[in-house]
Amino acid sequence: MSAHIVPESKLINEYAPKRSFLSIFQRWEWMLVGLILVDVFINTRLTPYFMDARNLSRASSDFMEIGLMMLPMVFIIITGNIDLSVASNMGMSASFMGLLHNMGVNIWVAAGAALLLGTLGGMLNGYLISKVKLPALVVTLGTYAFYRGLAYGFLGDQAARGYPEAFTYFGQGKVFQTLVPFSVALFLFMAVIFGLVLHRTTFGRYLYSIGNNENATNYSGIPVAKIKFVIYMLSGFMASLAGLILAARFGSTRPDNGTGLELAVITAAVLGGVDINGGKGSMSGAALSLLLIGLMRFGMGLKNIQGQVQGIAIGLLLIFSILIPSFIRSLSTVRKTINWRSALSTFIFLLIFVLFFVFFFWSRAAVIASV
Amino acid sequence: MQNSTSATQSVRSSLSNLLWSLVRFREAGISIFILILVFVVTLRAPSFLTTDNFNDILLNISILAIMALAQTMVIITHGIDLSVSSMIGLVAMMVAFVVKQNPEMPVIFAVLLGMALGSVLGSFNGLIITRGNVPPIIATLGTLSIYRGLVFFYSQGTWINSFELPKNFKMLSKGTPLGLPNMVIIAILVAIVVYYFLNHTRTGRDIYAVGTNPDAAPFAGIRKERIIFLVYLLSGLLAGLAAVLWVSRFESAQTNTAAGFELQTVAASVVGGVSISGGVGTVPGVLLGALLLGIIQNSLTLIRISPFWQLAAQGLLILIAVISDKWILSRVERTKK
Amino acid sequence: MRDGSYVDTCSIKDVSRDDLIRLMVGRTITNLFPKQDVKAGDVILKVENLERAGSFRNVSFELRCGEILGMAGLVGAGRTNVARAIFGVEPATAGSIQIEGRKVAITSPQQAIKLGLAYVPEDRQLHGLIPAMNITSNISLPMLSKYARRGWLQDKTERKAAYDAALQMEVRANNIWQMARELSGGNQQKIVLSKWLSTNPRILILDEPTRGIDVGTKAAVHALMSRLASEGMAILMISSELPEILGMSDRVIVLREGHMTGHFSRAEATQEKIISAATQAVTLGSAQ
Numbered sequence: 001m002s003a004h005i006v007p008e009s010k011l012i013n014e015y016a017p018k019r020s021f022l023s024i025f026q027r028w029e030w031m032l033v034g035l036i037l038v039d040v041f042i043n044t045r046l047t048p049y050f051m052d053a054r055n056l057s058r059a060s061s062d063f064m065e066i067g068l069m070m071l072p073m074v075f076i077i078i079t080g081n082i083d084l085s086v087a088s089n090m091g092m093s094a095s096f097m098g099l100l101h102n103m104g105v106n107i108w109v110a111a112g113a114a115l116l117l118g119t120l121g122g123m124l125n126g127y128l129i130s131k132v133k134l135p136a137l138v139v140t141l142g143t144y145a146f147y148r149g150l151a152y153g154f155l156g157d158q159a160a161r162g163y164p165e166a167f168t169y170f171g172q173g174k175v176f177q178t179l180v181p182f183s184v185a186l187f188l189f190m191a192v193i194f195g196l197v198l199h200r201t202t203f204g205r206y207l208y209s210i211g212n213n214e215n216a217t218n219y220s221g222i223p224v225a226k227i228k229f230v231i232y233m234l235s236g237f238m239a240s241l242a243g244l245i246l247a248a249r250f251g252s253t254r255p256d257n258g259t260g261l262e263l264a265v266i267t268a269a270v271l272g273g274v275d276i277n278g279g280k281g282s283m284s285g286a287a288l289s290l291l292l293i294g295l296m297r298f299g300m301g302l303k304n305i306q307g308q309v310q311g312i313a314i315g316l317l318l319i320f321s322i323l324i325p326s327f328i329r330s331l332s333t334v335r336k337t338i339n340w341r342s343a344l345s346t347f348i349f350l351l352i353f354v355l356f357f358v359f360f361f362w363s364r365a366a367v368i369a370s371v
Numbered sequence: 372m373q374n375s376t377s378a379t380q381s382v383r384s385s386l387s388n389l390l391w392s393l394v395r396f397r398e399a400g401i402s403i404f405i406l407i408l409v410f411v412v413t414l415r416a417p418s419f420l421t422t423d424n425f426n427d428i429l430l431n432i433s434i435l436a437i438m439a440l441a442q443t444m445v446i447i448t449h450g451i452d453l454s455v456s457s458m459i460g461l462v463a464m465m466v467a468f469v470v471k472q473n474p475e476m477p478v479i480f481a482v483l484l485g486m487a488l489g490s491v492l493g494s495f496n497g498l499i500i501t502r503g504n505v506p507p508i509i510a511t512l513g514t515l516s517i518y519r520g521l522v523f524f525y526s527q528g529t530w531i532n533s534f535e536l537p538k539n540f541k542m543l544s545k546g547t548p549l550g551l552p553n554m555v556i557i558a559i560l561v562a563i564v565v566y567y568f569l570n571h572t573r574t575g576r577d578i579y580a581v582g583t584n585p586d587a588a589p590f591a592g593i594r595k596e597r598i599i600f601l602v603y604l605l606s607g608l609l610a611g612l613a614a615v616l617w618v619s620r621f622e623s624a625q626t627n628t629a630a631g632f633e634l635q636t637v638a639a640s641v642v643g644g645v646s647i648s649g650g651v652g653t654v655p656g657v658l659l660g661a662l663l664l665g666i667i668q669n670s671l672t673l674i675r676i677s678p679f680w681q682l683a684a685q686g687l688l689i690l691i692a693v694i695s696d697k698w699i700l701s702r703v704e705r706t707k708k
Numbered sequence: 709m710r711d712g713s714y715v716d717t718c719s720i721k722d723v724s725r726d727d728l729i730r731l732m733v734g735r736t737i738t739n740l741f742p743k744q745d746v747k748a749g750d751v752i753l754k755v756e757n758l759e760r761a762g763s764f765r766n767v768s769f770e771l772r773c774g775e776i777l778g779m780a781g782l783v784g785a786g787r788t789n790v791a792r793a794i795f796g797v798e799p800a801t802a803g804s805i806q807i808e809g810r811k812v813a814i815t816s817p818q819q820a821i822k823l824g825l826a827y828v829p830e831d832r833q834l835h836g837l838i839p840a841m842n843i844t845s846n847i848s849l850p851m852l853s854k855y856a857r858r859g860w861l862q863d864k865t866e867r868k869a870a871y872d873a874a875l876q877m878e879v880r881a882n883n884i885w886q887m888a889r890e891l892s893g894g895n896q897q898k899i900v901l902s903k904w905l906s907t908n909p910r911i912l913i914l915d916e917p918t919r920g921i922d923v924g925t926k927a928a929v930h931a932l933m934s935r936l937a938s939e940g941m942a943i944l945m946i947s948s949e950l951p952e953i954l955g956m957s958d959r960v961i962v963l964r965e966g967h968m969t970g971h972f973s974r975a976e977a978t979q980e981k982i983i984s985a986a987t988q989a990v991t992l993g994s995a996q
Contacts, residue, residue: 082508134693135647137451141637142689149683156679202856209849212838219797219835220849220903221821255679259631263453263512276506279840308523308626315516323503342502349498356491360465364525367468 028273031321032288036295043299050299057179059298061171061249064183065090065242065258067290069265071194072235074286076136077269078198079210079228080278084140085125086239087261088147093118093240095151098160098253107167115240121147122236126229144262151255160253171248183245190238195283203227211278267318268293293317398644400699401659401692408666416673424669426552430545430620432665433558434613436658438632439639440565441609443657444602446640447582449649450507452606454496456632457518462488462614464522467531467624474537481540485615486608492518493607497600515633523626533622544619554616561609566654578602582649638685639664642692663688748958749773751809752942753911755794758803763789764966767803771911776933776943778957780950781986786966787946788830791913794944795827796820807911821850826909828900830916830946832893836900839889843881844870846888847903873902878928894925901932912936915946930956950979962986 043050069086076083097114101107121143128139175185198204206227209217218224247253272289274281293314300310413420438455445452466485470476496514499505505513533541544554569575577593578601588595618624643660645652667688671681709715718727753771758764764786771777779787793800796814804811807823814820820827829835838846847870848855855866871884877898881891888899897917904912914933918926933956937943947953953960960977962970962985970985 128690128694132694132697134697137647138641138693139690141634141641142686142693144634144686145638145689146683146686149680149686152679153677153683156677200861201859202852202861203859205845205852205861209838209841209845212840213834215835216838217849219795219817219827219829221816221818221907222849223816223818263515267512267516270509270512276509306523306528309520311516312520312524315513315520318516319499319503319505319510319513322505322509323499326504346502349494352491353495356488359488360521360525363465363469363472366472367529368527 029282029285029288032272032285032292035317036288036292039292039295039299043295043302046299047302049302053179055302056298057174057181057184059301060294061181061183062297063290063294064181064187065246066261066264066268067187067287068190068238068242068245069235069261070268070286070290071190071283072231072238073265073269074194074272074274074281074283075198075207075231076235077266077274077276078207078278078281079231080214081129081136081228081231082140082266082276083125083232083235084137084262085121085143085147086235086242086265087258088144088151089118089121089236089239090243090246090258090261091151091255092121092147092154092243094243094247094253094257095154095160095255097244097247099154101163102158102160107164111167111244114244115237118240118243119233119237122233122239123229125236126232129232130225130228148255148259151257155253155255160247161251163247163251168248168251171245171250183249186245191283191287195287198283207231208279211280264293267314271318271321398653398656398659400695401643401656401663405659405663405666408663408670412666412670412674416670416675419670419673424673428662428665428669429555430552431668432661433552433554434616434620435635435639435664436558436661437561437609437613437616438636439643439657439661440562440654441606442633442636443640443643443645443652443654444565444569444578445507445606446637446645446647447578447649447652448599448602449582449585450500450599450602451511451637451647452496452603453508453511453633454492454514454518455606455610455636456629457515457522458489458492458607458610459614459617459629459632460522460627461492461518461525462611463618463624463628464526464531464626466615467536467618468525470537470540470618471531471535474540478539478543482543482612482615485611487611489607489609489611489614490604491607493604493610494600496607497603500603501596501600519630522628526624526626528626530626531618531624536618536622541619541622544616554620557612557616561612562654562658569654574598574601579650582651584650635664638689642689644696748775749940752807753794753944754806754809755790756804756806758790758793758800758805760789760793760798761801763793763798764963767963767968769961769968769971771942771944773910773940773942774937775958776937776945776956778953778960779944779946779963780948780953780960780970780982781963783948784965785963785986787963788915789966790963791827791915791944791946794820795825795913797827821907821909824908824910825913826904826907826911827913828897828904828915828917830919832896832900832920833889837888837896840887842887843874843879843884843891843899846899847873847906850903850907869906870902873906874899877902877905877932892922894921897921897925897929901929909941911942911944913944913946916948917945918947918949918952950982953977953982954979964988 040050049055069090073083073086093114096117097107097110100110100113105113125136125139125143128134129136170182170186173182174180175182198207206217206222206224209220209222210224210227214224243258246257250257268290269281269286270276271293272281272286274286296313296317297307297310300313301307409419418424438459442452442455462485465488466481469484470481492514496510499510500507503510542553544552546553549556567575569578577588577598580591580593581588581595581598585595588598614629617629621628639660640652640657641647641660642663643652643658644656645660664685667685668681671684672678676684749772751770752773755770756768758767767790769777779790781787789798792798794805794814796816796819799813799815805814806812812823814823814825817827833839838849844867848866851869852861852866853859855869856862867884874881874884879891879895879898879902881895888896891899901917917929917933921929930952933943933945945953945956947956954977957977958974960970960972960974960982961968962972962982964986969988970982972981
């Protein structure tokens with residue numbers, strides 16, 4: 001029996017290994033930057049109105065409600081949860097304020113009450129999810145309906161109108177003498193705060209660890225339930241804030257304000273690199289994706305593409321943002337032989353989809369022609 | 372000498388018995404709740420307990436029942452299909468266009484066409500979820516937007532009216548050659564087929580397996596990818612059927628047809644006992660869930676509660692259903708030993 | 709093989725158990741269970757009639773500073789449930805827990821840590837580690853607020869503390885930025901131990917501390933346990949490995965189907981006694 005001398009293996013090295021220059025650019029955020037540049041390039045070629053500061057200024061304020069709601073949504077998704085009720089909460093708060101205002105209550109008091117109501121709404125979600133331990137999807141589905149229902153209950157089929165100008169400034173006015181709308185400035189300010197909390201505080205670190213492994217985090221003495229409660233409360237607060245901004249921007253409130261926006265918020269977060277399963281994501285990515293979506297919609301709007309049809313592009317973008325990296329990763333696992341079975345089935349499906357679209361255009365043609 | 376492995380075995384089997392008894396219990400619970408509700412509502416509005424009204428309720432929930440069953444199969448595999456409303460909308464518009472241009476076409480062709488179109492849409496979902504590794508919530512969120520956008524693109528904002536549709540097509544849903552409206556009969560048939568499929572076929576039980584323990588399923592010889600693809604395909608197929616019925620019933624196809632419907636299907640499933648983490652759910656439960664939602668909607672109108680509060684009531688109901696479910700489960704756990 | 713390199717090939721008849729161990733570990737291990745005899749100090753943890761509905765009943769024992777109490781029993785006997793009850797993850801529904809003579813109701817791990825408890829879980833992957841986070845973040849997690857300044861992360865402080873802890877445990881990894889899931893079982897366990905030791909506990913609960921790890925690390929863990937005990941730490945060790953129980957414990961308690969069925973001192977404890985207590989009800993032995 002012989003003995004070999006084996007070198008001692010390395011102990012831990014304190015400092016980070018050097019990463020190659022190129023690998024730094026493999027991050028999700030850079031992909032978004034690239035897409036933004038591509039989009040800007042395409043749009044400036046297509047229309048001169050795109051790079052107009054005043055147009056951009058006006059268009060950007062459309063997105064700030066989504067942006068404000070997206071900030072706590074990033075927290076929530078990183079912990080592996082979801083909040084489907086944000087847009088309904090927004091509508092509920094705005095409607096509540098409208099109701100109070102219609103009844104003659106001072107606008108600032110009404111706004112404060114609305115913020116309180118929205119926060120309470122978030123707290124209800126938080127309580128049911130963290131204390132009663134119900135699944136987030138189901139709870140926020142219920143409150144999605146419940147809060148929207150309350151919105152309709154508050155205002156019925158009327159609208160609330162006539163907000164004083166001091167209030168509508170917050171939705172329509174600009175900061176000082178610049179072209180920057182107040183709502184954009186507010187969003188940027190909030191985004192910086194949320195981003196700092198996420199990336200540079202213990203609270204943010206806890207969010208990531210909860211999303212990665214909630215059990216182990218709990219065992220490590222981190223107050224998981226309390227943290228979840230807080231993030232849902234935040235979500236409710238920001239939703240109601242977004243509702244106020246929306247009301248200020250339109251100058252009126254209707255109970256159906258913001259219907260469907262929750263999906264835009266989630267889309268923006270996920271497109272920003274926040275993994276829907278939790279544990280991964282960055283605020284800068286989310287902000288960049290908001291910018292990307294905003295620019296795309298703005299550009300498409302300038303080309304008179306309808307809002308709903310714009311949805312096709314956004315939906316495709318969302319799907320491909322996950323599909324393509326996954327596809328690239330699967331390519332890297334070298335396979336000597338092509339799987340003929342799966343290649344054939346993929347081909348057949350492509351054929352079917354092509355046929356579908358042929359039928360799509362053909363069946364459409366006859367009717368459109370007669371209109 | 373007692374064998375402790377048989378002790379743990381009996382614990383395990385009693386646990387699964389427990390789960391099933393809970394499900395039965397839950398169905399019993401919903402049934403009782405429904406009966407109480409019916410009783411209370413009839414006191415306030417005697418017109419509730421009439422065959423006309425029941426007919427109305429059944430008509431209203433037929434489409435919901437069909438789609439809730441589809442959604443249930445998806446949820447059992449630990450997925451979700453948020454795009455059903457857009458699938459219905461798109462297929463509805465396309466079928467309506469075709470029917471308008473070809474009024475002499477036998478109605479059955481329209482139904483088959485709808486199911487075929489729906490299957491294509493559903494299979495797209497299935498493909499990106501299985502091959503593309505896109506999580507179901509993201510994939511269907513994306514197709515929700517894409518398909519709805521396609522409706523607008525397809526119709527260019529026009530819509531199909533009642534007088535543009537042939538009579539026999541409109542009678543598809545409402546005709547009563549067998550006593551009940553056709554639509555209700557179709558829904559019942561679908562329920563029977565799905566029940567048989569889930570409970571008495573290998574594939575059906577594989578669906579439960581995939582949802583309960585997705586990692587172990589391949590080891591049991593289950594083609595996980597195929598099963599998952601299948602449930603989304605079925606979701607699309609049933610959406611196509613539902614679309615045809617929708618156009619037939621409401622005698623129109625608009626760009627916002629069925630908008631927001633997907634959440635009702637999830638609600639009916641959840642109220643009916645389907646667990647959002649997969650693996651649990653029964654056909655009778657889902658049907659009861661749809662029935663409960665329909666009764667709530669109907670009764671609120673009869674009691675003359677403003678329609679503006681109905682949505683709030685529905686949301687509250689979902690919350691109450693899941694909370695009481697959790698409460699019952701924890702109670703049962705505690706009295707187990 | 710050892711640490712990723714080939715060492716030797718030999719035939720079974722040519723090699724002894726000690727030789728194998730030496731080749732695997734790189735040094736001779738004279739005593740796999742290096743238990744020193746320690747004079748036990750005061751009672752620091754006292755559990756009386758502890759019960760959790762559906763899991764265990766009538767569990768009572770004392771734990772003194774400097775002693776290792778082994779908890780034996782078959783899988784599913786309820787030992788982990790007892791540990792979780794003491795640590796506040798699944799709190800007890802009846803009975804009492806006393807720490808240093810004071811009655812406490814432990815309802816969360818956060819509280820347990822403040823009281824000086826630490827729990828190294830049975831399932832590292834599920835309850836012990838955050839797999840997709842790096843070594844530093846894993847080790848620093850329970851004490852993160854101490855390494856931060858008013859909530860703001862202080863990278864250098866955190867990294868230094870984690871590095872020191874990992875070095876002490878002789879974790880073998882390329883660097884401290886590696887993700888926890890990439891490490892071997894033994895290294896992962898060292899990470900979990902570093903994490904808990906950095907909380908400066910007085911009572912350490914170890915649940916299957918050497919399950920699924922290599923011989924070398926196993927010996928290191930045992931040596932660590934002995935050293936901690938001699939420095940005054942009270943240790944509760946749950947183990948399904950009889951040699952470990954017999955070799956490391958000062959006293960042994962045995963659970964079966966949620967009940968305590970045996971209580972032996974180090975001198976009294978034998979394989980037969982423990983096994984029979986684990987598999988059928990037996991009157992309690994004398995405890996000292």
